[in-house]
Amino acid sequence: MEYILHILILINIYIIVGMSLNLVSGYTGLISLSHAGFYGIGAYTAALLSLNFGVNFFVAIPACIVVAMAIGAAIGFPALRIRDDFFIIATFGFQVILFQVMNNWMELTNGPLGLPGIPQPTLFGYTFSSHFDFWILTALFAIIVYVILYRLTKSPFGNVLRSIREDDLFTQSLGKNVNQYKVLSFSIAAGLSAIAGALYAHYFTFIDPTSFTIPESIFMLSIVIVGGSGRLSGSIIGAVLLVSIPELLRFVGMPSSIAANMRQILYGGLLVLFMMFRPKGIYGEFGFRKQ
Amino acid sequence: MQFLLNGIIAGSIYSLIALGFSVIYQTTRFFHFAHGAVYTFGCYFAYLFSVQLGLDRNIAFPLACIATMATGSLCELVVYNPMRKRNATDLTLLIASLGLYIVLQNIISMIWGDDTKTMRTGEVVEGHPLFGARVTDIQIIIFITSIILMVLLAFMMMKTKFGKSLRALSNDAGLARLSGINSDRYILYAFMIGSFLAAVASIMISFDTDMTPTMGFNALVMGVIAVIVGGINSLPGAALGGLFIGLAQNLGVYWLPSKWQDTIAFGILILFLLFKPYGILGKKPQKQLL
Numbered sequence: 001m002e003y004i005l006h007i008l009i010l011i012n013i014y015i016i017v018g019m020s021l022n023l024v025s026g027y028t029g030l031i032s033l034s035h036a037g038f039y040g041i042g043a044y045t046a047a048l049l050s051l052n053f054g055v056n057f058f059v060a061i062p063a064c065i066v067v068a069m070a071i072g073a074a075i076g077f078p079a080l081r082i083r084d085d086f087f088i089i090a091t092f093g094f095q096v097i098l099f100q101v102m103n104n105w106m107e108l109t110n111g112p113l114g115l116p117g118i119p120q121p122t123l124f125g126y127t128f129s130s131h132f133d134f135w136i137l138t139a140l141f142a143i144i145v146y147v148i149l150y151r152l153t154k155s156p157f158g159n160v161l162r163s164i165r166e167d168d169l170f171t172q173s174l175g176k177n178v179n180q181y182k183v184l185s186f187s188i189a190a191g192l193s194a195i196a197g198a199l200y201a202h203y204f205t206f207i208d209p210t211s212f213t214i215p216e217s218i219f220m221l222s223i224v225i226v227g228g229s230g231r232l233s234g235s236i237i238g239a240v241l242l243v244s245i246p247e248l249l250r251f252v253g254m255p256s257s258i259a260a261n262m263r264q265i266l267y268g269g270l271l272v273l274f275m276m277f278r279p280k281g282i283y284g285e286f287g288f289r290k291q
Numbered sequence: 292m293q294f295l296l297n298g299i300i301a302g303s304i305y306s307l308i309a310l311g312f313s314v315i316y317q318t319t320r321f322f323h324f325a326h327g328a329v330y331t332f333g334c335y336f337a338y339l340f341s342v343q344l345g346l347d348r349n350i351a352f353p354l355a356c357i358a359t360m361a362t363g364s365l366c367e368l369v370v371y372n373p374m375r376k377r378n379a380t381d382l383t384l385l386i387a388s389l390g391l392y393i394v395l396q397n398i399i400s401m402i403w404g405d406d407t408k409t410m411r412t413g414e415v416v417e418g419h420p421l422f423g424a425r426v427t428d429i430q431i432i433i434f435i436t437s438i439i440l441m442v443l444l445a446f447m448m449m450k451t452k453f454g455k456s457l458r459a460l461s462n463d464a465g466l467a468r469l470s471g472i473n474s475d476r477y478i479l480y481a482f483m484i485g486s487f488l489a490a491v492a493s494i495m496i497s498f499d500t501d502m503t504p505t506m507g508f509n510a511l512v513m514g515v516i517a518v519i520v521g522g523i524n525s526l527p528g529a530a531l532g533g534l535f536i537g538l539a540q541n542l543g544v545y546w547l548p549s550k551w552q553d554t555i556a557f558g559i560l561i562l563f564l565l566f567k568p569y570g571i572l573g574k575k576p577q578k579q580l581l
Contacts, residue, residue: 031386078565085322085385089515090564093557096512104550214508218389225386261397268397271390275383276374288382 005131009203011243012138013196016145018223018235020192025221026229026286027153028185029165033217034075034091037098038190040212041068042197044102047115047207057121057202064198065191072190076183095217102209114208121202128202138199145192149232152188161185162230165286215264222271228284237282242267293425294541300430300499302537303437304492306530308510309517310444311488313529316518317461318481321381324388325366327511328395329486333359333493334502335399338408356490363486366391367479392511400504409501429498440491441530444484448526457481461524509553516560522570531571 021035042064049055049063079090102109109115121128121137128137152158160181163171172178201207219242227238246263254262279287308330315323336358340351370391374384448454459467460477468474493502493510513536521532536556543555563570 031382033389078561082564082568085381086519086564086568088385089322089519090561092512093516093560093564097554097557100551100554104548104554215393218393221386222390258401261401264397265394265401268390268393272370272387272394275379275387275390276370276377279379279383288380288386 002131005135007244007247009131009134009138011239012135012142013199013203014220014223014239014243015142015236016138016196016199017193017220018227018239019145019149019232020189020196021220022224022229022232022235023149023153023161023185023192024189025224026231026234026284027158027161027165028182029286029288030080030182030186031088031221031288032091032186032189033088033214033221034095034098035189035193035220036212036214036216037095038068038072039193039197039200039216039220040098040102040207040209041071041190042194043201043207043212044109044115044197045194046198047118047201048108050119050202051115051117056123057198058123061195061198064194068194068197069187069191072187073183076186076190080179080182080186092214095214099209099213102212109209112209114206115201116206118201118205118207120205134203138203141195141199145195146232148192153232157181157184165230218271219264219267222267225279225281225284226267226270226274228281229288230284230286234281234283241282242270294544295538296426296430298538298541299534300426300433300537301541302534303434304496304510304533305513305517305537306533307437307440307488307492308514309521309529309533310441310526311485311492312511312514313518313523313526314444314457314481314488315485317524317526318457318478319371319384320464321384322388322515323366323371323482323485324385324511325391325395326363326485326489326514327507328392328399329359329363329366329507330489330493330510331396331399331502331504331507332362333486333490334410334497334506335403335408335504336490337494337497338403338410338502342410352494355494356487359490359493360483360486362395363482363489364479366395367482372475372478392508396504396507403504405504407501407503410497427499429495433495433499436491436495440488444488444526453480512553513556516556518570519560519568520563520570522572524569525572528570528572535571 017035017039021032024030024032024035045064045067046057046060049060050057055063075094079087079094082090103112105111128134153161160171160176164176164178164181168178200211223238223242224235225238226242227236228234246259246266249259249262249266250256274281312323312326315326333355336355337352340346340354341348344351346354366388370387371384374387379387448458456467456472457477457480459470460472460474464474493507496510513533517532517536518529519532520535521530522528536559539559540552540555543552547555
């Protein structure tokens with residue numbers, strides 16, 4: 001039971017990540033490879049705030065969002081001037097830099113040793129300690145993020161994002177400040193993924209930089225792409241599938257030494273297959289094809 | 292002086308990787324990320340043939356190069372070519388190549404394990420003194436081989452009909468096809484050349500440092516940076532970019548601890564992307580990349 005709840009918690013966390021990345025990649029059409037970095041910024045901000053200053057989890061969450069949004073905007077503002085595949089390379093570069101900062105800035109992040117002993121969140125004297133508590137907590141946050149993103153994507157703002165995705169020159173000709181919209185969507189996505197990062201840090205009570213690497217970013221991207229880009233429910237499908245299928249491999253009796261490799265082969269292979277045969281994903285509306 | 296020398300050696304390796312990457316990019320117009328894993332296959336094949344199967348190195352290394360070329364070509368034949376037939380864009384190809392990179396790298400981990408492998412014989416050779424610095428034999432070999440390969444590649448691209456066809460294809464694919472160039476076949480050739488250069492670079496580097504399944508990632512990253520810094524549309528630019536990055540990284544050690552080497556490289560990349568996106572030697576293409 002604990003085990004199943006653990007998987008469900010992971011699914012909830014990745015649903016938040018997937019939906020937020022979908023805002024950038026699926027709705028705005030910008031493939032970003034630095035999402036694991038923002039997720040990591042959320043995790044580190046939450047961990048450092050609670051370890052060094054004893055800040056309550058629920059107070060730290062807005063702080064994580066603000067920090068990640070600010071860094072997202074700072075990165076997005078220059079990077080989004082670059083087009084298509086060069087933008088991907090730039091986000092790739094920022095991802096490596098973010099990782100290196102986490103890994104090398106010993107004084108702040110304790111480097112490769114990681115940060116142990118992150119306290120469990122408390123609210124009015126109640127401590128979220130059991131798996132079930134955490135499942136409720138992550139589910140609540142997933143619902144909040146879903147509602148925020150749902151409202152955003154159905155709003156005029158979301159329509160502008162979609163039209164940027166289909167044809168950004170045309171959108172510009174309608175008098176929209178395309179760059180500003182791109183930066184906004186990039187930084188909102190960064191802020192929302194920081195929520196997932198903070199949840200991750202407080203759930204595992206230990207973080208180190210290896211959780212926030214390029215393969216992790218690619219994993220997040222495959223959640224969006226396999227599930228379906230341009231639809232929030234697609235990311236939910238993607239997170240459920242990609243988190244749970246590798247766990248099923250464990251039941252087939254696969255030794256844990258190659259299970260980690262098989263997990264990566266699985267999502268890498270799915271990424272290739274979906275790009276080959278169904279770029280829209282299982283339930284998406286955008287297939288990365290501009291006219 | 293030692294930093295300068297290290298920079299040149301590292302730079303010549305980066306140049307080879309960047310050249311291979313650039314040959315592929317220029318004919319296909321997308322970033323072939325899986326090239327990093329193909330590169331790693333290079334030295335693992337060499338390890339397989341020379342250490343595990345015990346073949347003589349003169350046979351093992353050419354075999355490893357051929358096997359690596361086959362791997363690179365398989366990427367094109369199995370994944371990219373069918374995708375292109377289905378109207379893939381460079382964006383979908385790029386995403387697919389990310390997935391392909393993950394798959395190939397994990398196949399290497401599964402076959403050979405995650406631990407560090409080495410082909411070195413073990414004895415530590417003291418380097419030869421040169422201008423107040425020290426170079427080892429393998430570093431000299433790396434440098435000379437890189438120069439030879441670059442000259443050969445330049446000759447092939449500029450002087451032979453084959454090279455002209457490749458360049459025609461990269462200039463204007465539609466027009467090249469109209470003049471009777473079989474684009475599928477030439478793209479395959481480009482993958483072979485690129486993978487060959489990667490294999491040579493990877494085998495040489497595995498004598499200087501050791502090998503791990505993830506080594507290709509770093510190499511690929513440096514290759515991409517070198518290509519962009521040097522000029523995305525220019526082969527000499529790729530070579531120059533590699534040298535530039537190698538020097539910048541190693542000279543940067545003067546001021547910053549060596550753990551920040553990659554950050555230096557990426558800082559350079561981002562500066563170039565922002566202010567000079569077509570690199571040192573690259574020209575702005577006439578058709579805007581819209």
